[in-house]
Amino acid sequence: MKKNISTLKLPHYKSTASCQAVRMAVPKEVLLPMNMHSGQEAVPIVQVGEHVTVGQLIAREEGRNSAPVHASVSGTVKAIEPYAANGRKTTAIRIESDGKQERCPDLKLPQPTNLDEFLQCVRDSGVVGLGGAAFPVWAKLAAAQKNHIQTVLINGAECEPFITSDHRVMLECGELIQKGIELLKQFLQSEEYIIGIEKNKPDAIEALTERFKDDPAVKVMPLSSVYPQGAKQVLLYNATGKVVGPGQRLASLGVIIINVTSLVKMAEYFATGMPLVERIVTVDGSAVKEPKNLIVPIGSSVRDLVEACGGLKSEPGKLLFGGPMMGKTVATMDASILKATNAIVIMDRKDAKKSEPSACIRCGRCVAVCPLGLNPTAFAHAMELENEDERAAILQKEQVSLCMECGCCSYVCPTHRPLAENNSAARRFIRGWESAHKEGGK
Numbered sequence: 001m002k003k004n005i006s007t008l009k010l011p012h013y014k015s016t017a018s019c020q021a022v023r024m025a026v027p028k029e030v031l032l033p034m035n036m037h038s039g040q041e042a043v044p045i046v047q048v049g050e051h052v053t054v055g056q057l058i059a060r061e062e063g064r065n066s067a068p069v070h071a072s073v074s075g076t077v078k079a080i081e082p083y084a085a086n087g088r089k090t091t092a093i094r095i096e097s098d099g100k101q102e103r104c105p106d107l108k109l110p111q112p113t114n115l116d117e118f119l120q121c122v123r124d125s126g127v128v129g130l131g132g133a134a135f136p137v138w139a140k141l142a143a144a145q146k147n148h149i150q151t152v153l154i155n156g157a158e159c160e161p162f163i164t165s166d167h168r169v170m171l172e173c174g175e176l177i178q179k180g181i182e183l184l185k186q187f188l189q190s191e192e193y194i195i196g197i198e199k200n201k202p203d204a205i206e207a208l209t210e211r212f213k214d215d216p217a218v219k220v221m222p223l224s225s226v227y228p229q230g231a232k233q234v235l236l237y238n239a240t241g242k243v244v245g246p247g248q249r250l251a252s253l254g255v256i257i258i259n260v261t262s263l264v265k266m267a268e269y270f271a272t273g274m275p276l277v278e279r280i281v282t283v284d285g286s287a288v289k290e291p292k293n294l295i296v297p298i299g300s301s302v303r304d305l306v307e308a309c310g311g312l313k314s315e316p317g318k319l320l321f322g323g324p325m326m327g328k329t330v331a332t333m334d335a336s337i338l339k340a341t342n343a344i345v346i347m348d349r350k351d352a353k354k355s356e357p358s359a360c361i362r363c364g365r366c367v368a369v370c371p372l373g374l375n376p377t378a379f380a381h382a383m384e385l386e387n388e389d390e391r392a393a394i395l396q397k398e399q400v401s402l403c404m405e406c407g408c409c410s411y412v413c414p415t416h417r418p419l420a421e422n423n424s425a426a427r428r429f430i431r432g433w434e435s436a437h438k439e440g441g442k
């Protein structure tokens with residue numbers, strides 16, 4: 001990676017920062033997709049008509065980097081049906097709630113005695129990267145089987161505008177953060193734990209500094225409020241001075257990065273035996289009447305969350321899962337809250353209006369702002385080439401696979417070029433091209 005860790009000052013719009021997370025009323029039903037993690041889909045193990053309880057395993061993990069799914073309400077399985085509201089086609093389990101939130105009687109407190117057992121428990125918890133990446137946490141921690149992990153970086157940067165769910169977790173779940181770190185100390189035996197928090201959250205910095213004041217292994221590190229401070233490569237560089245190269249694993253540098261909410265949910269499983277069935281979601285945006293932080297069962301619909309926020313005050317123009325920089329547009333209010341949904345942002349029509357792109361004026365701002373020193377205009381030119389091998393050669397040379405789709409380049413472009421969308425298409429192309437060439441033995 002070229003070192004160009006730049007600074008993009010964005011308006012924060014964190015109007016919910018002081019809103020304590022409140023529990024939403026139990027929804028009438030939840031719809032739980034099988035692809036709420038980055039790897040292979042989970043496989044349903046319940047039947048239509050079956051009674052299920054909260055925390056019950058309803059879909060087992062299957063294949064690479066998969067994760068199990070647990071019932072987030074007690075009630076009856078009404079359907080196992082096709083689902084595509086969040087973009088990718090999958091299967092989802094629909095559960096009609098009985099309103100009782102009855103705990104699954106089979107849940108037990110995990111009591112691992114060594115690293116392998118600990119990893120199995122984390123695997124059973126269903127916890128994935130809850131800051132958005134959705135990579136199973138056990139798979140990340142499993143790096144400790146091969147490499148000594150000296151430093152655990154706990155990501156509390158939360159640099160995207162609007163989102164405050166990690167912020168609330170840091171203020172409201174300090175004990176679980178401590179428990180999570182104790183677990184990692186016991187089983188990973190890492191020497192150093194750095195909690196990276198942007199300076200726009202002084203109360204969280206203060207609370208955690210106070211909590212860990214007698215623990216020399218834990219360092220609370222205030223970070224500049226610049227976007228994308230929470231991106232893996234940026235956080236790594238700013239917190240440790242280390243740089244991860246193309247194709248290099250973080251663990252080979254003796255580091256892993258875990259999102260603070262993921263750490264808390266992992267710790268909660270060890271403290272209560274309850275796997276991941278609910279989370280805090282920030283609900284905000286110009287169309288939302290009363291922005292809030294809500295504790296919601298996974299699989300609740302956007303509609304349920306919006307109702308819990310007093311409804312909409314204007315016609316929605318855009319619904320985002322996540323923030324305005326890296327969030328994904330979703331077309332329907334029936335979409336389910338996924339494990340990694342940290343926020344939904346609903347903009348009114350005025351805020352959602354896109355500026356029309358015009359020709360590139362070669363100002364170079366997109367290159368100058370890229371934290372990794374990448375050249376998005378080169379990606380755009382490559383994507384115009386008909387010859388796929390030539391296209392791939394340029395994209396590889398320009399290291400498109402390093403792009404983290406942070407959107408900084410699009411944000412600064414004065415002619416509104418759709419650079420982030422193009423980068424995303426280029427990354428998809430190169431993944432497909434490389435896997436086809438690997439399979440073809442070329």
Ligand code: SF4
Nearest residue numbers: 370403404406407409
């Ligand atoms: S989205 Fe743009 S700014 Fe962000 S890493 Fe990719 S090329 Fe760089």
Ligand code: SF4
Nearest residue numbers: 360361363364366413
């Ligand atoms: S910022 Fe926009 S106009 Fe400027 S070089 Fe990049 S693509 Fe062209």
